[in-house]
Amino acid sequence: MKITLFIPCFVDMCYPRVGINMVEILERLGHSIEVPEELSCCGQPAFNSGYWEQARAVAEPVLKRLRSAEAVVIASGSCGAMLKVFYPELFANTPHEQAARELSTKCFEFSDFLVSKLGVTDLGARFPHKVTFHDGCHGLRELGKKKEPRELLAKVRDLELIEMGEAETCCGFGGTFAAKFPMISTAMGEVKCGSAMQTGADYIVSNDSSCLMHIQGLLDREGRRIRTIHIAEILNER
Amino acid sequence: MSAPSAQFKADAERLTHDLRHRGLIQTALKKYEVARDGKKANYQDWQSARQTAAEIKWDAINHLDKYLVQFATKLEARGTKVHWASTAEQAREIIVGIVRAKKAHSIIKSKAMTAEEIHLNDALEHAGFEVVESDLGEYIVQLRHEAPYHIVFPAMHLTRGEISDLFERELGSAATDSPEELTMIARRALRQKYITADVGITGCNFAIAETGMISITENEGNARLTAALPKTMITLLGIEKVLPRLDDLALFLPMLATAGAGQAITCYNSLYGGPRQPGESDGPEEFHVVLLDNKRTHLLADAEQRDALHCIRCGACLNVCPIYKNVGGHTYGTTYQGPIGSVITPHLRNLQTWKHLSMASSLCGACTETCPVKINLHHHLLQNRRNAVAQKPVWWEKIAFKGFVFLMNRPRLFELSKPLARLGQIFHPLIKGTALDPARAWTKTRDLPDVAPETFKEFWRNRK
Amino acid sequence: MSEREKILGSIREALAVNAPLPGAHDHHAPAVLRHRDDDVSQWLPAVGQTFEQRVERFHANALDLRADFHLLNTVQEMGAKLLEIRDGENWQKIGTHRGELTDAVSAELGLPTIRTDDGYDVRELESCDAGISECDALVAQTGSVVVSNRSAGGRALSVLPPHHVVLARREQLVRDLPAAFILLKHRYAPVFPSFFSFITGPSRTGDIERILVLGAHGPKKLTILCV
Numbered sequence: 009m010k011i012t013l014f015i016p017c018f019v020d021m022c023y024p025r026v027g028i029n030m031v032e033i034l035e036r037l038g039h040s041i042e043v044p045e046e047l048s049c050c051g052q053p054a055f056n057s058g059y060w061e062q063a064r065a066v067a068e069p070v071l072k073r074l075r076s077a078e079a080v081v082i083a084s085g086s087c088g089a090m091l092k093v094f095y096p097e098l099f100a101n102t103p104h105e106q107a108a109r110e111l112s113t114k115c116f117e118f119s120d121f122l123v124s125k126l127g128v129t130d131l132g133a134r135f136p137h138k139v140t141f142h143d144g145c146h147g148l149r150e151l152g153k154k155k156e157p158r159e160l161l162a163k164v165r166d167l168e169l170i171e172m173g174e175a176e177t178c179c180g181f182g183g184t185f186a187a188k189f190p191m192i193s194t195a196m197g198e199v200k201c202g203s204a205m206q207t208g209a210d211y212i213v214s215n216d217s218s219c220l221m222h223i224q225g226l227l228d229r230e231g232r233r234i235r236t237i238h239i240a241e242i243l244n245e246r
Numbered sequence: 247m248s249a250p251s252a253q254f255k256a257d258a259e260r261l262t263h264d265l266r267h268r269g270l271i272q273t274a275l276k277k278y279e280v281a282r283d284g285k286k287a288n289y290q291d292w293q294s295a296r297q298t299a300a301e302i303k304w305d306a307i308n309h310l311d312k313y314l315v316q317f318a319t320k321l322e323a324r325g326t327k328v329h330w331a332s333t334a335e336q337a338r339e340i341i342v343g344i345v346r347a348k349k350a351h352s353i354i355k356s357k358a359m360t361a362e363e364i365h366l367n368d369a370l371e372h373a374g375f376e377v378v379e380s381d382l383g384e385y386i387v388q389l390r391h392e393a394p395y396h397i398v399f400p401a402m403h404l405t406r407g408e409i410s411d412l413f414e415r416e417l418g419s420a421a422t423d424s425p426e427e428l429t430m431i432a433r434r435a436l437r438q439k440y441i442t443a444d445v446g447i448t449g450c451n452f453a454i455a456e457t458g459m460i461s462i463t464e465n466e467g468n469a470r471l472t473a474a475l476p477k478t479m480i481t482l483l484g485i486e487k488v489l490p491r492l493d494d495l496a497l498f499l500p501m502l503a504t505a506g507a508g509q510a511i512t513c514y515n516s517l518y519g520g521p522r523q524p525g526e527s528d529g530p531e532e533f534h535v536v537l538l539d540n541k542r543t544h545l546l547a548d549a550e551q552r553d554a555l556h557c558i559r560c561g562a563c564l565n566v567c568p569i570y571k572n573v574g575g576h577t578y579g580t581t582y583q584g585p586i587g588s589v590i591t592p593h594l595r596n597l598q599t600w601k602h603l604s605m606a607s608s609l610c611g612a613c614t615e616t617c618p619v620k621i622n623l624h625h626h627l628l629q630n631r632r633n634a635v636a637q638k639p640v641w642w643e644k645i646a647f648k649g650f651v652f653l654m655n656r657p658r659l660f661e662l663s664k665p666l667a668r669l670g671q672i673f674h675p676l677i678k679g680t681a682l683d684p685a686r687a688w689t690k691t692r693d694l695p696d697v698a699p700e701t702f703k704e705f706w707r708n709r710k
Numbered sequence: 711m712s713e714r715e716k717i718l719g720s721i722r723e724a725l726a727v728n729a730p731l732p733g734a735h736d737h738h739a740p741a742v743l744r745h746r747d748d749d750v751s752q753w754l755p756a757v758g759q760t761f762e763q764r765v766e767r768f769h770a771n772a773l774d775l776r777a778d779f780h781l782l783n784t785v786q787e788m789g790a791k792l793l794e795i796r797d798g799e800n801w802q803k804i805g806t807h808r809g810e811l812t813d814a815v816s817a818e819l820g821l822p823t824i825r826t827d828d829g830y831d832v833r834e835l836e837s838c839d840a841g842i843s844e845c846d847a848l849v850a851q852t853g854s855v856v857v858s859n860r861s862a863g864g865r866a867l868s869v870l871p872p873h874h875v876v877l878a879r880r881e882q883l884v885r886d887l888p889a890a891f892i893l894l895k896h897r898y899a900p901v902f903p904s905f906f907s908f909i910t911g912p913s914r915t916g917d918i919e920r921i922l923v924l925g926a927h928g929p930k931k932l933t934i935l936c937v
Binding site for chain 2: 712713714716717718720721722723724725727728729730731732733743744745746748750752753754755756771807826827828829830832833836852854859860863864865866869870886887888890891892894895902903904905906907908909910911912913914915916917918919920921923925926927928929
Binding site: 015017018019020021022023024025027028043045046047048049051053054055056057058059060062065066069097145148149150176177178180181182183185186187188189190191192193194195196197199221222224225226228229 | 568569571573605608610615631632655657660664667701702
């Protein structure tokens with residue numbers, strides 16, 4: 009299969025290893041990857057802030073470029089939800105509505121793609137650590153995926169998954185929310201970090217790097233031992 | 247920034263730092279969660295129950311004129327006086343008018359968020375009437391001259407110690423740390439009020455069109471007493487409370503209790519179809535029902551968000567909201583708190599003044615997931631944001647997003663920003679967290695990630 | 711134009727535009743209202759088919775709710791049980807209403823009795839130690855007692871005195887809430903009593919630190935005697 013990888017801006021700039029690991033995993037499974045280099049952003053910041061006209065201005069080139077894609081895999085749950093769930097809403101009652109609906113059927117978040125589309129759960133990975141999983145809200149509620157990442161982690165050798173009490177509770181990132189209401193965002197992050205640390209895990213793993221960016225930012229500031237890691241990084245460990 | 251927006255931010259700042267307060271709400275809501283999950287699990291199919299409930303409410307709201315007419319007609323046929331109030335002011339006038347005409351000396355009231363909405367108690371007290379809240383939680387916040395903290399649990403933010411101090415001060419009772427004794431103190435104080443009240447005012451959970459009855463859900467029994475003893479009974483309800491059929495309650499009564507309080511069903515669910523009828527031995531001589539619009543028709547006209555009127559005021563969305571759990575109910579500064587409050591307040595009051603509540607959300611979707619009638623809550627928050635911008639964009643935000651579009655649609659320019667970011671990173675520690683730091687909103691409490699030595703796109707290009 | 715016409719006019723104008731169907735924001739939404747008329751018994755908690763299962767369920771619920779439930783064989787046993795309670799709680803005065811079961815047992819109690827049927831003094835009722843009433847139904851699914859002002863002596867008798875005692879017959883035990891509403895319609899339509907209540911346990915509150923306390927305003931004790 010030819011897989012089109014959509015790399016969101018912050019993954020590109022700050023967490024390239026997430027993308028690199030995805031490429032390696034998918035190539036090892038025998039697929040070819042294309043990365044549309046001219047696409048930088050899905051438009052979510054403008055969309056979430058209510059500036060839908062500006063969001064469309066950024067999203068239209070994305071729609072156009074991805075039209076011919078066979079399958080689009082997105083390196084983040086929140087951008088994945090933007091393409092799959094919110095583009096149809098953003099383009100409702102516009103000439104691009106149909107294109108948005110069609111794109112929606114071809115979009116997958118990474119762990120969902122492996123499990124549901126490729127039917128793969130065992131990647132031969134090994135990660136001898138205790139981890140706890142953070143369910144990013146977009147992946148969990150917009151895309152409806154909870155068991156897929158866990159099915160993948162279950163096949164990772166020597167990995168111990170300990171669920172945290174607040175696994176499904178929002179970490180507090182929420183995009184522009186983190187900057188507009190930093191005190192609430194931080195409080196929510198504290199609850200998440202506290203719950204994660206209670207498990208005694210060495211790593212917090214998620215399929216959404218934007219959440220992990222926020223959580224790691226808090227952990228670094230507080231000097232905590234526990235570290236964040238994206239699921240693609242674990243799945244590529246040997 | 248509107249005054250409510252400034253108040254929200256100030257209170258959020260203060261309360262998110264108040265670990266005692268955060269701990270209190272989160273402990274209380276954890277108990278609720280455990281109870282709720284237990285009761286939900288007993289259902290044969292909770293998700294199907296939600297769909298049926300959502301469809302019944304869709305039927306009710308999308309045929310609202312028909313059902314309201316049926317409701318009023320049935321009530322009037324048995325001697326109830328039905329009043330229609332377009333505005334809060336009219337509703338207050340109607341109720342004060344009834345109370346004056348009855349020359350009431352004392353009024354007993356059971357819990358009614360709609361009465362909070364129209365500031366009824368203030369109007370009655372201003373007109374010289376004593377109003378006593380009979381619901382324990384409402385009674386407590388009334389004594390403290392405070393608004394209810396939560397639409398279902400008005401005194402959730404208080405400890406038993408605070409309540410004991412309050413009763414000592416206001417009622418002259420002995421200090422105690424027993425919730426049972428505190429409840430008995432309130433019970434004794436209120437007993438006489440029930441018996442001597444001339445007028446009882448209630449709210450309403452559901453208005454049954456088919457049979458012309460109002461349905462009241464409670465645990466304490468104070469609403470039953472309010473509807474049994476005083477000579478005049480007045481019920482205030484929003485027009486959206488309608489349910490088409492009597493047996494729709496077979497679904498709504500348990501779902502309201504489970505979603506709202508983690509109970510299988512609340513202690514008392516009572517139906518009232520009129521004043522005392524011929525042959526009946528007690529009950530009010532006069533029964534008045536006041537139907538309130540107060541801009542509900544405004545929300546009705548927004549077809550995209552009309553389902554917000556399906557709300558049964560269970561409070562489940564408040565209970566799961568991570569924002570609510572960290573800032574508490576008073577921070578919202580308005581009658582309806584939490585996700586539903588954030589959705590409807592711009593419609594019931596004013597969009598520009600109250601849009602900040604729709605912004606103060608990470609859009610996690612827990613509210614939509616939990617709503618027993620499937621209101622699309624978090625998407626409505628997004629729609630409120632879009633509507634607020636369409637009506638009146640924030641000038642600097644508009645510029646910023648135009649810049650965002652400019653940058654994102656020019657990949658080569660965006661590539662240039664990366665070495666610039668790396669450069670900025672070197673100097674950033676000098677100003678990190680200070681007033682000069684443009685990223686201060688983030689860096690006050692969190693570290694920023696480093697720009698990678700080789701970005702993904704750079705890696706991809708080098709690979710080829 | 712009256713306010714009524716104004717409001718109804720606003721509603722009709724608003725409804726001229728269609729709203730999405732429920733669950734339409736789901737990707738898997740039905741195109742029509744498919745579940746509005748569903749029999750909700752299939753969604754609500756399941757209840758057994760036999761009387762034994764149902765009475766056991768009612769009993770279990772009552773225990774959970776801190777209500778006392780006694781299944782008895784005869785009206786005489788019912789009377790004896792009442793005497794037991796009278797002595798255990800030292801009743802001085804009771805309230806009740808005329809009815810087949812209430813008449814059969816209340817005279818035996820030999821106590822000053824307020825009968826609510828033809829009007830009563832509220833203060834007298836307030837000072838009763840117990841209110842003894844009949845009911846319309848018992849609901850196995852929830853442990854609820856269904857009363858109306860016709861079946862239970864008015865609106866206040868079953869809520870004002872601190873102990874509510876319900877006298878019921880086994881035939882009155884119904885399966886679930888939907889069945890209870892069917893029964894009420896069957897029994898009373900088209901001229902309903904002006905008051906009904908589904909009573910589920912003694913009065914309670916969780917308003918203080920979410921801790922359960924019984925007897926907030928309504929009765930602190932609920933006893934159901936079923937013959």
